Amino acid sequence: MDFFQHLGKETRGGFTKLGRGTFFLFYTLKGLFSIVVRPRLLLNQMYSVGVLSCLIIAISGLFVGMVLGLQGYYILSDFGAEETLGLMVAASLVRELGPVVSALLFAGRAGSALTAEIGLMKATEQLSGMEMMAVDPIKRIITPRFVAGFLSMPLLVGLFSAIGVLGGQMVGSGMLGVDEGAYWSQMQANIDFYDDIVNGFIKSLVFGFIVSWIALFEGYDTVPTSEGVSRATTRTVVNSAFSILGLDFILTALMFGDD
Numbered sequence: 001m002d003f004f005q006h007l008g009k010e011t012r013g014g015f016t017k018l019g020r021g022t023f024f025l026f027y028t029l030k031g032l033f034s035i036v037v038r039p040r041l042l043l044n045q046m047y048s049v050g051v052l053s054c055l056i057i058a059i060s061g062l063f064v065g066m067v068l069g070l071q072g073y074y075i076l077s078d079f080g081a082e083e084t085l086g087l088m089v090a091a092s093l094v095r096e097l098g099p100v101v102s103a104l105l106f107a108g109r110a111g112s113a114l115t116a117e118i119g120l121m122k123a124t125e126q127l128s129g130m131e132m133m134a135v136d137p138i139k140r141i142i143t144p145r146f147v148a149g150f151l152s153m154p155l156l157v158g159l160f161s162a163i164g165v166l167g168g169q170m171v172g173s174g175m176l177g178v179d180e181g182a183y184w185s186q187m188q189a190n191i192d193f194y195d196d197i198v199n200g201f202i203k204s205l206v207f208g209f210i211v212s213w214i215a216l217f218e219g220y221d222t223v224p225t226s227e228g229v230s231r232a233t234t235r236t237v238v239n240s241a242f243s244i245l246g247l248d249f250i251l252t253a254l255m256f257g258d259d
Contacts, residue, residue, distance in 0.1 A: 082178050098200055098204075127141070
């Protein structure tokens with residue numbers, strides 16, 4: 001009976017938290033007009049969550065592309081299809097690895113930082129102080145960060161995929177002798193704008209929305225103690241990773257299920 005009582009308590013707590021998160025998202029979206037009035041708030045957060053994440057995204061994209069080029073060459077060489085290496089690298093990055101790996105890195109770097117920042121502001125009663133001065137913390141603090149994460153994600157995914165393709169070309173053409181012209185021509189001829197690039201862009205928007213929502217809500221909903229903030233940061237990374245991987249499967253099934 002203790003097991004079922006614990007299971008029921010956890011289930012009820014999960015639905016309660018989901019309800020709080022839904023109301024939190026509603027009030028966050030309700031404050032979008034404040035960004036039009038104060039665009040500097042958005043620009044500052046775009047720099048914080050987007051520009052400062054470029055380095056880890058670029059380096060990771062380079063090495064992922066290099067590994068794809070190396071592994072893809074050994075697989076394709078067994079079938080005499082080394083010339084299609086560019087297509088394999090680009091399709092893997094644009095369709096799957098670009099959005100998924102970028103979102104996981106974004107959650108680990110920017111998402112955890114957002115949760116810790118909002119959690120510390122709550123623990124030090126800065127959010128309560130803003131309410132005392134008749135300043136809405138949702139509009140002033142939460143909404144700019146949410147929109148910044150949502151808009152930064154597609155740009156970071158594009159950076160990851162572009163540098164990954166260059167990394168694959170460095171290994172394929174520079175180290176393994178694949179013809180450079182064939183590498184690029186196969187990619188250009190077979191990567192479809194709508195089926196590949198647009199679908200990858202849609203995935204990046206969804207992942208940016210989910211990660212930003214989870215990160216900000218965990219920070220806003222945290223227990224205002226040092227231990228509470230640390231646990232909220234951990235939950236942000238874990239829940240974001242599960243959400244990204246689960247949504248990637250659903251989106252891939254919807255987008256490419258008829259191919």
